[in-house]
Amino acid sequence: MTTFTIDPRGPFSLYEQGVFGFGQNFDTRWDGVMRLAFCVDGYSAHAGVEVRQDGELLHCEMTGDADPAVVRRQVARVISADHDGHGFAAIGEQDPVIGALQRVRPGLRPPQFYSPYEAAVWSVLSARRPARQMAAVRDALSRAHGTVFTLAGRECPALPAPAQLLRVTEFPGIPELKLRRLHEVAKAALDGQLAIDRLTAMDPDDAMRDLQRLPGIGPFYSALVVIRACGLTDVLPTQEPKALDLVRRLYDLPATPSPQQLAVLAEPWRPYRTWATVLVRAAGARLLESRAAA
Structure with a gap:
C-alpha cells in the first residue's frame, strides 16, 4: 500500500464531500473515510484509494499498481483539492449569499467524476433512466468486468477500463443501443479523445462541442463531462x-x-x-x- 498526503489549501471538508450525493456517489453514509475506486488517467490501470482528513491535511492510502504520482494528481482533482480554496472563501466575504451558503455547507468543494471517460460512461448509462437504477447497473458491470478493491472494510468496484469495456458484448440492464454507445466512448478514450489534458487545454465550449460527436452525448451531457469531470473551477x-x-x-x-x-x-x-x-x-x-x- 502506498501513502501520500494532499494539502487542499484553504477551507475543505471531506465530510461535506462524502455526504454529497450525485452521479458518481449515491452512498452518502459517512464513517470518516472516502473510498475511491477508479480507472487511472490514461485508462489502462485501476486504483483504490482511502482518503481521511486530519486537520488541514488529507491522508491517502492507495492500492493498485498504478503510478502513485498520477493517482495523487487524479485524487486531488476528483475532490477539488487541486486548487487553492482561499480565493473561494474570499468571494464569500464579498457576496453575502455565497458567504451564507458557505456557512451552511462549510468547506464544501465540488466532488468530480473520476475522469471524462467515467463521466461519459455515466452519461450514456443514465440517459432517460432512473439514476439510482443505473448506478446499480454500473456497479454490477464494474464488479463483473472491472476491478474490485477492498477499501476500509468495504468492497468498492472500479469501472472497466476502455479495453475491458470493449470486450463486453451484452450485460443485464444495458440495452444493445446503449452498449454500442458505450463502446464508442471506450474507443474515444483509447484514441485519446477523452484524455484530461486534451480537454482541459481546450476552451470549455469547444470541448463540449467536441464531445457531442460521441453518440448519446448531447449538450447536457457534454456539459456534465466538461464541468464535473475536468476539474475546472470557472x-x-x-x-x-x-x-x-x-x-x-x-x-x-x-x-x-x-x-x-x-x-x-x-x-x-x-x-x-x-x-x-x-x-x-x-x-x-x-x-x-x-x-x-x-
Whole structure:
C-alpha cells in the first residue's frame, strides 16, 4: 500500500464531500473515510484509494499498481483539492449569499467524476433512466468486468477500463443501443479523445462541442463531462433550471434569471463560478429553509 498526503489549501471538508450525493456517489453514509475506486488517467490501470482528513491535511492510502504520482494528481482533482480554496472563501466575504451558503455547507468543494471517460460512461448509462437504477447497473458491470478493491472494510468496484469495456458484448440492464454507445466512448478514450489534458487545454465550449460527436452525448451531457469531470473551477452552468430557480430565490429576484442575467450576477464569483453554482445547488434549499424559519 502506498501513502501520500494532499494539502487542499484553504477551507475543505471531506465530510461535506462524502455526504454529497450525485452521479458518481449515491452512498452518502459517512464513517470518516472516502473510498475511491477508479480507472487511472490514461485508462489502462485501476486504483483504490482511502482518503481521511486530519486537520488541514488529507491522508491517502492507495492500492493498485498504478503510478502513485498520477493517482495523487487524479485524487486531488476528483475532490477539488487541486486548487487553492482561499480565493473561494474570499468571494464569500464579498457576496453575502455565497458567504451564507458557505456557512451552511462549510468547506464544501465540488466532488468530480473520476475522469471524462467515467463521466461519459455515466452519461450514456443514465440517459432517460432512473439514476439510482443505473448506478446499480454500473456497479454490477464494474464488479463483473472491472476491478474490485477492498477499501476500509468495504468492497468498492472500479469501472472497466476502455479495453475491458470493449470486450463486453451484452450485460443485464444495458440495452444493445446503449452498449454500442458505450463502446464508442471506450474507443474515444483509447484514441485519446477523452484524455484530461486534451480537454482541459481546450476552451470549455469547444470541448463540449467536441464531445457531442460521441453518440448519446448531447449538450447536457457534454456539459456534465466538461464541468464535473475536468476539474475546472470557472465554467458557469447556465442551463440548469434548479440552479436558476435557487438563484432567483436566494437573491430575491423578481423572475428566474436568463443565462445572460445569470452571467452578470455571477461575475463576482470569478474565478470560482463552477464552485459557486454547485454550492447554490447543494446548500440553497437549506439556506432558504433557515430563512423561512427565522
